[in-house]
Amino acid sequence: MAKWGMVFDLRRCIGCNACAVACKQENSLPDGVFFTKTLSEEVGEYPDVTRSYVPTICNHCEDAPCERACPTGATYTRPDGIVMVDRDKCIGCGTCIVACPYDQRTRLEPEMLNKGLFGDGRLTPFEEQGIGRFTAGTVVKCTFCHERVDAGLLPACVATCPTEARIFGDLDDPHSRPRQLILERRGRQPLPEKNTNPRVFYID
Amino acid sequence: METLTQPVQNSMKPGKWLNSSCKMCIHSCTTRIHVSEDGVINKIEGNPTSPSNNGRLCPKGNAAILRHYDPARFRTPLRRTNPEKGPGVDPKWVPIGWDEALDLVGRELKKTLDEDPRKLMPAINDFQKLFLWAWPAALGNANYLSSVGNFCGGGYHPMNGFIHAAFAAANDVNYCNYWINNGGGDGFSSHLHTAAQANHVAKARVERNMRVVVVEPRLSIGAAKANEWVPIRPATDRQFALGLAHVLVAEKLYDAKFLKKDTNAPYLVGPDGYFVRNGEGKIYVWDAVDKRARLWDDPEIKDFALEGTYTVDGKPCRPAFQKFKDILADCAPEQMEKLTTVPAATTRRIAREFAKAAQIGSFIEIDGRVLPLRPAAYNYYRGAQGHKYSAMANHAFKLVNFLVGAIDTPGGHVGVTLDDQMQDIRGGFGTIQAGENGMLQTMPHQLHPEVPFSWPPNETHLMGFFPIGVDPGHLTQHTLANADKFGLDYRPDTLLMCHSNPLWNLPGDREQWYAMLRDMRFIVAIDILPNESNEWADVILPSHDLLESWNMTMIEPPHHEGMCLRQPATPPLYDTKSEEEIFYEISERLGLLETWNGILNFVNGFHQKPELLLEPTRKYSDREIAERKGKLWNGQDLDWYVEHGHAVTPRRPEKWYRPWEGLRLHFYLEDIVRARDTLRQKMEVADVPFRHEWEWGDYQPLPTAVPDPVHHERADFDLYAITFKDIQINFGESIGNPWINDIVFKDPVHTAVLLNPKAARERRLDEGDIVRIESPYGSIVAKLALSEGVHPDAVCVSNALSRVATQNTGVRHGGGNFNQLLPANLRHTDACSGQPETVAKVKLTKIASVPEAVAAGNSVFGQRSGRIGGKGRAH
Numbered sequence A: 001m002a003k004w005g006m007v008f009d010l011r012r013c014i015g016c017n018a019c020a021v022a023c024k025q026e027n028s029l030p031d032g033v034f035f036t037k038t039l040s041e042e043v044g045e046y047p048d049v050t051r052s053y054v055p056t057i058c059n060h061c062e063d064a065p066c067e068r069a070c071p072t073g074a075t076y077t078r079p080d081g082i083v084m085v086d087r088d089k090c091i092g093c094g095t096c097i098v099a100c101p102y103d104q105r106t107r108l109e110p111e112m113l114n115k116g117l118f119g120d121g122r123l124t125p126f127e128e129q130g131i132g133r134f135t136a137g138t139v140v141k142c143t144f145c146h147e148r149v150d151a152g153l154l155p156a157c158v159a160t161c162p163t164e165a166r167i168f169g170d171l172d173d174p175h176s177r178p179r180q181l182i183l184e185r186r187g188r189q190p191l192p193e194k195n196t197n198p199r200v201f202y203i204d
Numbered sequence B: 001m002e003t004l005t006q007p008v009q010n011s012m013k014p015g016k017w018l019n020s021s022c023k024m025c026i027h028s029c030t031t032r033i034h035v036s037e038d039g040v041i042n043k044i045e046g047n048p049t050s051p052s053n054n055g056r057l058c059p060k061g062n063a064a065i066l067r068h069y070d071p072a073r074f075r076t077p078l079r080r081t082n083p084e085k086g087p088g089v090d091p092k093w094v095p096i097g098w099d100e101a102l103d104l105v106g107r108e109l110k111k112t113l114d115e116d117p118r119k120l121m122p123a124i125n126d127f128q129k130l131f132l133w134a135w136p137a138a139l140g141n142a143n144y145l146s147s148v149g150n151f152c153g154g155g156y157h158p159m160n161g162f163i164h165a166a167f168a169a170a171n172d173v174n175y176c177n178y179w180i181n182n183g184g185g186d187g188f189s190s191h192l193h194t195a196a197q198a199n200h201v202a203k204a205r206v207e208r209n210m211r212v213v214v215v216e217p218r219l220s221i222g223a224a225k226a227n228e229w230v231p232i233r234p235a236t237d238r239q240f241a242l243g244l245a246h247v248l249v250a251e252k253l254y255d256a257k258f259l260k261k262d263t264n265a266p267y268l269v270g271p272d273g274y275f276v277r278n279g280e281g282k283i284y285v286w287d288a289v290d291k292r293a294r295l296w297d298d299p300e301i302k303d304f305a306l307e308g309t310y311t312v313d314g315k316p317c318r319p320a321f322q323k324f325k326d327i328l329a330d331c332a333p334e335q336m337e338k339l340t341t342v343p344a345a346t347t348r349r350i351a352r353e354f355a356k357a358a359q360i361g362s363f364i365e366i367d368g369r370v371l372p373l374r375p376a377a378y379n380y381y382r383g384a385q386g387h388k389y390s391a392m393a394n395h396a397f398k399l400v401n402f403l404v405g406a407i408d409t410p411g412g413h414v415g416v417t418l419d420d421q422m423q424d425i426r427g428g429f430g431t432i433q434a435g436e437n438g439m440l441q442t443m444p445h446q447l448h449p450e451v452p453f454s455w456p457p458n459e460t461h462l463m464g465f466f467p468i469g470v471d472p473g474h475l476t477q478h479t480l481a482n483a484d485k486f487g488l489d490y491r492p493d494t495l496l497m498c499h500s501n502p503l504w505n506l507p508g509d510r511e512q513w514y515a516m517l518r519d520m521r522f523i524v525a526i527d528i529l530p531n532e533s534n535e536w537a538d539v540i541l542p543s544h545d546l547l548e549s550w551n552m553t554m555i556e557p558p559h560h561e562g563m564c565l566r567q568p569a570t571p572p573l574y575d576t577k578s579e580e581e582i583f584y585e586i587s588e589r590l591g592l593l594e595t596w597n598g599i600l601n602f603v604n605g606f607h608q609k610p611e612l613l614l615e616p617t618r619k620y621s622d623r624e625i626a627e628r629k630g631k632l633w634n635g636q637d638l639d640w641y642v643e644h645g646h647a648v649t650p651r652r653p654e655k656w657y658r659p660w661e662g663l664r665l666h667f668y669l670e671d672i673v674r675a676r677d678t679l680r681q682k683m684e685v686a687d688v689p690f691r692h693e694w695e696w697g698d699y700q701p702l703p704t705a706v707p708d709p710v711h712h713e714r715a716d717f718d719l720y721a722i723t724f725k726d727i728q729i730n731f732g733e734s735i736g737n738p739w740i741n742d743i744v745f746k747d748p749v750h751t752a753v754l755l756n757p758k759a760a761r762e763r764r765l766d767e768g769d770i771v772r773i774e775s776p777y778g779s780i781v782a783k784l785a786l787s788e789g790v791h792p793d794a795v796c797v798s799n800a801l802s803r804v805a806t807q808n809t810g811v812r813h814g815g816g817n818f819n820q821l822l823p824a825n826l827r828h829t830d831a832c833s834g835q836p837e838t839v840a841k842v843k844l845t846k847i848a849s850v851p852e853a854v855a856a857g858n859s860v861f862g863q864r865s866g867r868i869g870g871k872g873r874a875h
């Protein structure tokens, strides 16, 4: 069984957030909710200054503190490593939000769902066809586009990324692109000191 | 476990995929559109079969669904009931039927045309249906209110027409190893097919280690990703390029063989600026071996002299190259540094690196053809060329490429056409033709044929006075304000806009623009969403959007060619029509149907395949026009395009590399001297009273280092304000789209104006201060953010902050439009190209708070600023 993971190539990423918008399209996310987003930060002093662009996403941690913290078993890990939330079991207690060191979880408040993307309390046909996937009071996060992945497709953010900065694949396969890139360009996991063993790696 | 049986992800739901293309900017990345079983569009992706965008889309392309479902869309034709017009004033629209609306428009336009066609100003700016731009030709009227082109590329497009016989230009990503980007976002944030270009440039950067050097006042995305950011004082890009050229020439780092054989650099220039010709008009060169003048095509020539001073037929003269060398004597990097602030050592190093990377003398075989390989190129766009002496600036950047032989060759700086129309020609206004004396025929008129000179001017933007420029729409403000001086014997009173937002795009004082619009007897706008300009309309004619209409084009692709299909993914949501239908209906009501079909045949190139010709008296749908354009390209019908989505292929080398083989390129632009003298003579004959004030010095056959007049503004205006766009907002009205708002207004670059911390300290200003930014021409209000990524002389205003409050309350307004800081006058307009200055000298004054009127409503000041999700915690 594959173990899915992602590599972010920081040399490629231009911080455009096409990934974030593709995710919003694919998953009908309410206004202000992100499953992935690219952060930016200025580094240095004029004239020796640059700006770093760092894509972030749920790391589908192998030792997921969110899963450990979840009192109901709503958060679980699929055999292929994708960390999921079962909304039927989620009670919205938010323990997982506190437990996640990467700020990757959001609790859906009723007004987030009700106000609509245009903020006028009305839902467009696009929102109406997508809203059913969400239950107010539960916690959501990136699912690595599990349905697309099950169908053999790439996650939406990966498919659209203009610079191909997001590389998705099987981390257990030594010949997969992400594994090779991790090896060749010494991939680093985010916040290794948290001992979460993320399935997301950064190369630069 | 997951309890749902239905898929939750949109692209996995039951439904169908359709091939189409994007129009969230002016370009045309190919897409696949997913439509659910209920007919709802729920996912748009890039089409992976296109080698151009390779299945990728930029954030705007990803946000098209919310433009489609935007509740603010115009749903029916509308008629104004509020006679009072003003910015943000509710027009009190009432819905009317199409027949009534079209009859009304037809009647009002007819009235104007019967009085004086010059009183009708068309502003038609749909870049993907370029043929609509030609509609005013049916009226015999060129009095456009142009709101595109001249701001971005007044000098840019004509210069590409001079040098490449093309509309735009790009560095050749296939082979380039040293990529200079000066004031243009190609490959990172803006300009040609951003999503596609970002894809190819990232590959070149990472997989081939292409070196990127970005020269800009602000740390843009490109600068952040570059190997080297060279901060530069605004409006001094030309001087930087001349500094590079100085080093290339002084250190003999140039491609002499190319200059001698493929350009007019050896042609002898006389003291009057014209080439020295014999009695039959043939141009002389100097044979350096035989030490005598010969005609340029004399087979006996042993060596073309590039340098020296000679006398031919009693006339002192020197090769064009020597003329440039003489200019460069005053352009040492040390001298240029005083203006650009770029350390001379940096300029010298970059010049040497550039020349080395260019591999002068190397060749590559492509498809059996041996071509010079020059993997180094200098690319530039709006920020670098948008200055008073724009023609000179554009020419200076081109000349850096000329010197290393990198024009239209693998790895170099290559011409890009607008819409190629046919596989086997470089079409439209990008046709390659032989000109006089062995030179390429220049094609400075890339958007429409030359507008003839007239006095009094038939065009309020004075296009007849800019024989080699792009319509300077902003000058309409200047001429109307000085109607006597310009001898105007008419006053425009009717405006027809089509996907155009002049109040947003044009420089100049807002109040004067408002006064002009208030004076209009009748305004009609064809559009999709309310904006700054169309809220002044008396009638709105709502058009289909990009997901409801047919089209066929591929606009300005930098490395590809072909046609991209657009097809409706759903029936129109509302009572809208295609632009084609609207213009046919209006034309018919004006009795111009046959004329319009004749123009469409010509501008679409249908006359090149007579079986595609439109019949004079029929009206055609968007589908029928699209089908013809597809057939013209490759003979395939619409079913083929529906199945394949596009006919996009990598550019064919034989068509794109040195398509002018055997002709000489224009290193020296004698055409500019000729245009100057022809215009001067016409002004003399017409006795134009201000002909002596006309800035004749702007017409230069070679660029000089004279500073742009913006540097001579009063000393208390001590900073330079620039405006910029990034990939989320370039080339389109994407602010107001909730997904774009969600990413733009959480980015510190777009929530406040940017100032260098040192510059702020010197002025006792601080992060978060509210400031008035004042130029000699106008002022805006903004919140200040401090950024190390800003030249200490610059204030940088994101284009996201330049919207003003309108009926479309989803669009957050800022503290005024950047463009009101800019003058709309002749002094700051390039007399050669019509390009207005796009940098303003300003001073900053701290004010207590945002004025109430500015802060009211959905303003950017009401928004939380800060990074998306706070500081990077990822690593």
Ligand code: SF4
Pocket (backbone or CB within 6 Å): A012, A013, A014, A015, A016, A017, A018, A019, A020, A038, A053, A055, A160, A161, A162, A163, A164, A165, A166
């Ligand atoms: S889409 Fe790609 S390049 Fe753009 S921000 Fe996301 S990861 Fe970076």
Ligand code: SF4
Pocket (backbone or CB within 6 Å): A057, A058, A059, A060, A061, A064, A065, A066, A067, A083, A099, A100, A101, A102, A103, A104, A105, A141, A196
């Ligand atoms: S990143 Fe956060 S939400 Fe995702 S698996 Fe790790 S701890 Fe859980």
Ligand code: SF4
Pocket (backbone or CB within 6 Å): B022, B023, B024, B025, B026, B027, B028, B029, B056, B057, B058, B059, B060, B061, B062, B193, B194, B195, B196
């Ligand atoms: S670059 Fe332009 S055409 Fe391409 S996806 Fe973005 S908005 Fe659409």
